[in-house]
Amino acid sequence: MGAPDHRLESYRYSHTRGRAILHLGRRRHGADDISSGHRVNLIMWNWNQQFRASAAYRARPFFREQSKPDAHCVSFTHDRDWESVKRTPRPEGSEKFANTAWCPPPHAEYDGFGGKGGRYRDRLTVDPIDLLD
Numbered sequence: 001m002g003a004p005d006h007r008l009e010s011y012r013y014s015h016t017r018g019r020a021i022l023h024l025g026r027r028r029h030g031a032d033d034i035s036s037g038h039r040v041n042l043i044m045w046n047w048n049q050q051f052r053a054s055a056a057y058r059a060r061p062f063f064r065e066q067s068k069p070d071a072h073c074v075s076f077t078h079d080r081d082w083e084s085v086k087r088t089p090r091p092e093g094s095e096k097f098a099n100t101a102w103c104p105p106p107h108a109e110y111d112g113f114g115g116k117g118g119r120y121r122d123r124l125t126v127d128p129i130d131l132l133d
Contacts, residue, residue: 001028002108004065007028007079008069009070010075020042025045030073045070059101062105062108064109065110067111068081068110069081069085074086076097077101080104080116081114081116082098082115084112085114099119099121100119101119102119
């Protein structure tokens with residue numbers, strides 16, 4: 001997360017029945033719609049409170065994005081540029097996320113960024129160090 005290409009597709013995994021996939025939570029990820037059957041997810045979050053309070057965690061960089069993201073790599077819950085990338089309105093009932101979307105932070109916007117303010121909507125000036133929370 002935070003790399004210049006983090007919203008560009010880097011790998012696509014095809015699931016096999018009976019297998020699981022584990023990844024670091026900071027890894028940008030998503031799931032395609034299923035065309036038949038059903039999907040079961042077991043999601044577990046683990047974190048180390050001491051590490052999250054450390055300077056190393058809080059100072060993680062978020063670099064300027066190199067380009068507009070791939071359309072299938074944005075989500076209406078997190079991405080400030082959902083509408084301009086997907087070229088469609090947010091799904092009905094998801095409008096509340098327009099005010100809390102955070103990606104990319106203002107200092108990391110790519111050239112031609114067409115997104116909205118999201119969680120930064122009330123900030124007139126932004127110091128990039130303030131965005132590392």
